[in-house]
Amino acid sequence: MYSITVVGTGYVGLVTGACLADFGNTVTCVDSDAGKVERMRALELPFFEPGLPEIVARNVQEGRLRFESDLKAVLKGSQVVFITVGTPPRSDGSADTSAIYAVAKTVAQTLDGYKLVVQKSTAPVGTARSLYAWIAKHAKRGAKFDVASNPEFLREGSAIETFMRPDRVVIGAESKKAAAVLRKIHDPLFLIETPMVVTSLESAELIKYASNCFLATKISFINEIANVCEALGADVQAVAKGMGMDRRIGSKFLHAGPGYGGSCFPKDTLALSAFARAAGVPAGIVDATVAANENQMKRMVGKIVSGMGRAARGSRVAVLGLSFKPDTDDLREAPALEIIAGLRRRGVRVRAFDPVAMPGAAALPALKGVTFAKDAYDCARGADAVAIVTEWNEFRNMNLRRLKRVMRRPVLCDLRNIYDPGEVEAAGMRHIGVGRGRAAVRAGARKPGRTQGRSRRRTA
Ligand code: UDX
Numbered sequence: 001m002y003s004i005t006v007v008g009t010g011y012v013g014l015v016t017g018a019c020l021a022d023f024g025n026t027v028t029c030v031d032s033d034a035g036k037v038e039r040m041r042a043l044e045l046p047f048f049e050p051g052l053p054e055i056v057a058r059n060v061q062e063g064r065l066r067f068e069s070d071l072k073a074v075l076k077g078s079q080v081v082f083i084t085v086g087t088p089p090r091s092d093g094s095a096d097t098s099a100i101y102a103v104a105k106t107v108a109q110t111l112d113g114y115k116l117v118v119q120k121s122t123a124p125v126g127t128a129r130s131l132y133a134w135i136a137k138h139a140k141r142g143a144k145f146d147v148a149s150n151p152e153f154l155r156e157g158s159a160i161e162t163f164m165r166p167d168r169v170v171i172g173a174e175s176k177k178a179a180a181v182l183r184k185i186h187d188p189l190f191l192i193e194t195p196m197v198v199t200s201l202e203s204a205e206l207i208k209y210a211s212n213c214f215l216a217t218k219i220s221f222i223n224e225i226a227n228v229c230e231a232l233g234a235d236v237q238a239v240a241k242g243m244g245m246d247r248r249i250g251s252k253f254l255h256a257g258p259g260y261g262g263s264c265f266p267k268d269t270l271a272l273s274a275f276a277r278a279a280g281v282p283a284g285i286v287d288a289t290v291a292a293n294e295n296q297m298k299r300m301v302g303k304i305v306s307g308m309g310r311a312a313r314g315s316r317v318a319v320l321g322l323s324f325k326p327d328t329d330d331l332r333e334a335p336a337l338e339i340i341a342g343l344r345r346r347g348v349r350v351r352a353f354d355p356v357a358m359p360g361a362a363a364l365p366a367l368k369g370v371t372f373a374k375d376a377y378d379c380a381r382g383a384d385a386v387a388i389v390t391e392w393n394e395f396r397n398m399n400l401r402r403l404k405r406v407m408r409r410p411v412l413c414d415l416r417n418i419y420d421p422g423e424v425e426a427a428g429m430r431h432i433g434v435g436r437g438r439a440a441v442r443a444g445a446r447k448p449g450r451t452q453g454r455s456r457r458r459t460a
Helices: 011-022 034-041 052-061 071-075 098-109 127-138 159-164 176-185 187-191 201-232 236-244 265-278 284-308 335-345 358-362 376-380 400-406 421-426 438-445
Strands: 003-007 026-030 065-068 080-083 115-119 145-149 169-172 196-199 316-320 349-353 385-388 411-414 430-432
Touching: 003 011, 003 071, 011 026, 011 052, 011 065, 011 080, 011 159, 026 071, 034 065, 052 065, 052 159, 065 071, 071 098, 080 098, 098 115, 098 127, 115 127, 115 176, 127 145, 127 201, 145 169, 145 176, 145 201, 169 176, 169 201, 176 187, 176 196, 196 201, 201 236, 201 265, 201 284, 265 284, 284 335, 284 385, 284 411, 284 430, 316 335, 316 376, 335 349, 349 358, 349 376, 376 385, 376 400, 411 421, 421 430
Parallel strands: 003 026, 003 080, 026 065, 080 115, 115 145, 169 196, 316 349, 316 385, 385 411, 411 430
Antiparallel strands: none
16 A cells, blocks of 8 residues: 555546545545535545545545645655646647646755656657656756656546446556556556556557547537438438447447537647647547537537527526536536527527536636526426437436426437437427437328327427
């Protein structure tokens, strides 16, 4: 077991710290924001993540996890330092890594025996190697340390599960000692046969970007196919199912929708594009993925407005779901924000509801003027269309007749394709999905028990 310092208590840092403590290590999570540290000591966590409060509470109570704000003091005696600070995008899309270097400088100045510095923040290829040189420059001559890269593949909303049962652990290390320490730290996962990839620093860093950009590309690809489906009368749900059965393609990340959001895909696609261009090898596929994603969000605005069948100005839209995906309160790059902005530019009045993200949303200047509802039905009252933007479970089984009763116009824009179009039409509502061509919807409506009240209205 190791004495570990985790610097930065954002998403990756706090989940990593809590889970490593749960493996039996002694972990100190450090954040420069003293107020945040105080709140975490009182077990008030800075974001919503299922299962995390319980793990944090257990490990704090059992003395394996603590929170501090004085990095220098904490570093003494710590054997492994994980750097998990933010790398926000600059205006040109490149990642701002200044926080990583600031932490590394403090580590360098306090080196007191061998330390392993693990770079876990998502940072451009080459960062870990340059950190080594940076630490050597700021440390006493002869100081003993290694730098390793250990990228994170956490998914918000299921972060504990993805940490405890990852598909793989990636270790970029160039000394036997560094690789051995990181293997040992991940030993509990090894016991459940998690495959590990031990490779060079650069390869480890690129695995993270290549994986996220590939997944983002998969999403943009299926969204593009969805648009083709709409034009040609096919159903993207069936197309994705048929594609996914080919094991070389796989069924995951083939859900057409309003476009991807969150703290990773938008940032990482831009960053890879920026560092590839700078290296003289423009990443055209990734650039197209980014453009298709922006276009998809804009397309959703047009879809909602044309679906209402009335002038946009003065109309009302109920937006269900604000977070970039369910089971998180994270609003970073959430498609809902783009879609709401687009609707409001066209004079639409927006009322919104989200099971957990509303307090955060209410504080956003961009959402000033949006009203917030107490539930989905309250949100839909008097609306000319309901748009489901995030597929929270509670939106999956709404009472459609009740929804229709409270609306001014019965239009359901199901931007996550969670409803059967025939079922929605049977409840007397117009259904507008993503990639659900008219012919496909008619075929769906022919299913036994789904024919009642079938309408010939156009769906898309
Ligand atoms: C992602 C990666 O999955 C994770 O490995 C990495 O470490 C961080 O980025 P996360 O951002 O938490 O995780 O969410 P994810 O579930 O991957 O979804 C990202 C976005 O893509 C969401 O907006 C989601 O709605 C969208 N998405 C996902 C789709 O539109 N269609 C899909 O098929 C899958």
